[in-house]
Amino acid sequence: MSENTEAPVIPVIGGTGALGSGLARRWAAGGARVIIGSRDAGRAAEVAAKVAGEAGGTVEGMSNADAAQAADIVFLTIPFRNQSEYLTNLKGVLTPGQILVDCSVPLAATISGKATRTIGIWQGSAAQQAQEMVPEGVTVVSALHTVSAPGLSDLGHELDEDVPVCGDRKADKARVAGLISRIDGLRPVNAGALEMSRIVEQLTALMISVNIRYKTHAGLKFTNLPEGETF
Template identity: 40%
Template structure:
């Protein structure tokens, strides 16, 4: 399996830090990105302190510098401000993995936000804003709490959507660092419209049952 060098944009937030930790634990090299390089470097120190000797490298940098150092870019940022940030990054020629969930919260709980009149998603927006990059959607539904825990692997599946098979394969291989299994090819990029807001369902389940629920796809053999 290929070892990747991954820029994690939003790498100082819970999701980005957790995924960066898991990728590095799986032997990949990680550059955590933040608006402030100093903050990214401090979180990189925190991640390195949890890793064993066989892990990949973890460093911190300002967002644009992190992207410039890597061929693979993970977007793990809040949806608010997403478009402006993506448009500012040098993403041409990169494989971009979006795990951004456009969610809103009210007194009834979490729910999905409508993107582009119901005919869009954060991942599709990223592709439109960075047409010379190849965007896939993945890691939408993994718990930040579970990612940062020191358990061996998360007991769930990562569903990957995208329009380019080779780019989906990158995300599917990275998923093995999180779950111990390759990610599952879930179809075209437009299906991010279903994956992104489904996270609101998991949040509701977690709140109800006091757990950190994930998704498991049945009926597939272990090798997919």
């Protein structure tokens, strides 16, 4: 596992999807080496080639299991209804010291309900459920819930928004923030402990409701934060 601050390796499990491939485009365009994970390594390679063709940079496709072992910080961008299945599959793959960045939103749409509603989770949030399921020594950080996939995917669209990052260890959040801030126009904001993710995950439903009404891809913005390092 390696992380080079000049050109970090960024694996995205479920990276063939809307959010994952959008993030991959932005990271690749910014010079990171991106690894797209999929249940099907062939599909991952196809999407990686497409993303590299559009964004430039180095993008590889791999199975989710291989992608999960490619760097210390691994992004998980899959539908909430499949989170438990993915984390069960990753149990023998993730190793202590790794950080799993969970982007899952428990939208009711995931079980045929409305996209402007969320479902209750016993643990409090999708991220806390993920923390219960990862192997001992793996830390879950939650982020990127309010960023729109279409906005990320359109490289001509100028981003200018904040990204709440939740987690129980400041140092881990700061490392994840470093990767998020490689995307021009995204400002990571320290939103507190992992349990705050229960509120941030709800914000996605709010953003969807606003986006439906204004037919746009609105972003979130906090005012009056100090300039510079927020972690």
